[in-house]
Amino acid sequence: MKRMTTFMGIAVAFGLGSIPGESAWGQDRDFSKVEIKVTKVSGNIYMLEGEGGNIAASVGEDGIVIVDDQFAPLADKIQAALKNLKITDQPVRFVINTHYHGDHTGGNEPFANTGSTVIAQDNVRKRLESGGTAGNGGSLKMERKPAPKDALPVITFDHDVTVHLNGEDIRALHFPAGHTDGDAIIFFPKNNVVHMGDDFVRYGFPFIDVTSGGSVQGMIAAMEKVQTQVPADVKVIPGHGALSSLDDVRTYVKMLKETSAAVEKAIDEHKTLEQMKQQKVLAKFDQYGTGFIKTDDFLETIYHDLTNAPVAQPNKQHH
Numbered sequence: 133m134k135r136m137t138t139f140m141g142i143a144v145a146f147g148l149g150s151i152p153g154e155s156a157w158g159q160d161r162d163f164s165k166v167e168i169k170v171t172k173v174s175g176n177i178y179m180l181e182g183e184g185g186n187i188a189a190s191v192g193e194d195g196i197v198i199v200d201d202q203f204a205p206l207a208d209k210i211q212a213a214l215k216n217l218k219i220t221d222q223p224v225r226f227v228i229n230t231h232y233h234g235d236h237t238g239g240n241e242p243f244a245n246t247g248s249t250v251i252a253q254d255n256v257r258k259r260l261e262s263g264g265t266a267g268n269g270g271s272l273k274m275e276r277k278p279a280p281k282d283a284l285p286v287i288t289f290d291h292d293v294t295v296h297l298n299g300e301d302i303r304a305l306h307f308p309a310g311h312t313d314g315d316a317i318i319f320f321p322k323n324n325v326v327h328m329g330d331d332f333v334r335y336g337f338p339f340i341d342v343t344s345g346g347s348v349q350g351m352i353a354a355m356e357k358v359q360t361q362v363p364a365d366v367k368v369i370p371g372h373g374a375l376s377s378l379d380d381v382r383t384y385v386k387m388l389k390e391t392s393a394a395v396e397k398a399i400d401e402h403k404t405l406e407q408m409k410q411q412k413v414l415a416k417f418d419q420y421g422t423g424f425i426k427t428d429d430f431l432e433t434i435y436h437d438l439t440n441a442p443v444a445q446p447n448k449q450h451h
């Protein structure tokens with residue numbers, strides 16, 4: 133029962149579906165009570181929170197660019213919240229997806245149908261188009277249906293792409309094999325803001341979609357690389373959770389490294405996964421396991437990531 137509870141918690145949180153009777157992308161959920169909270173981050177960059185992944189918005193005279201779009205039933209509320217800023221009557225011209233999960237791309241279809249152009253890394257489109265399995269390489273598995281045609285990004289990129297609007301060069305850069313194999317981190321250099329997607333989250337241990345090409349080591353590498361590319365006082369929008377700083381990112385990376393090292397040590401000592409769970413090798417980090425990724429779920433994630441042969445990557449690594 134505990135497994136099922138955890139499983140459902142994750143599936144619901146990520147809008148991935150697969151629970152009998154629940155359709156993909158969370159469309160059977162009741163979103164009527166969700167309110168969109170808008171926070172000014174810096175200059176003309178805003179953060180929108182409703183349900184699902186955090187949205188970044190560049191709002192200015194050229195129109196609106198958003199990063200991620202939560203769930204389809206929230207699209208009208210998101211549009212209304214942006215309009216309510218009374219900065220521009222221009223529409224949402226571009227939507228950039230940080231990765232393929234349904235709680236970040238669920239609004240693609242309604243936004244595309246109202247004239248927005250959806251942009252994402254190549255692997256985001258591939259995974260949305262094909263459907264498949266998301267999971268931690270262990271007991272967490274979530275089946276996904278193929279996304280409708282209108283939800284697919286119409287512009288894709290391999291390494292990076294830049295949108296030049298509102299006086300800013302909004303850059304989406306691919307970081308391979310972190311949370312998934314199609315992660316993009318989005319930089320707003322003029323306003324000194326970065327949207328991390330789910331490579332950086334504030335809900336405790338992260339969900340790492342090892343089944344979709346994610347890895348703990350890739351997530352660590354991504355977070356370390358970003359730190360070299362942004363000013364020390366950059367404002368960090370996490371995939372989930374409150375607006376953050378680079379110090380928060382450092383604390384998170386430290387946890388990822390220490391938990392990885394603990395599991396690696398146990399593997400070197402020829403311990404089985406069951407023994408690691410019984411001996412609670414991650415007990416020191418239990419405060420991160422109070423969200424929907426429990427300590428044992430994260431232990432499994434690292435164990436499978438470190439012991440399984442790497443899955444074939446859809447494209448070569450180029451970083």
Ligand SMILES: [Zn+2]
Pocket residue numbers: 146231233311330
């Ligand atoms: Zn995600």
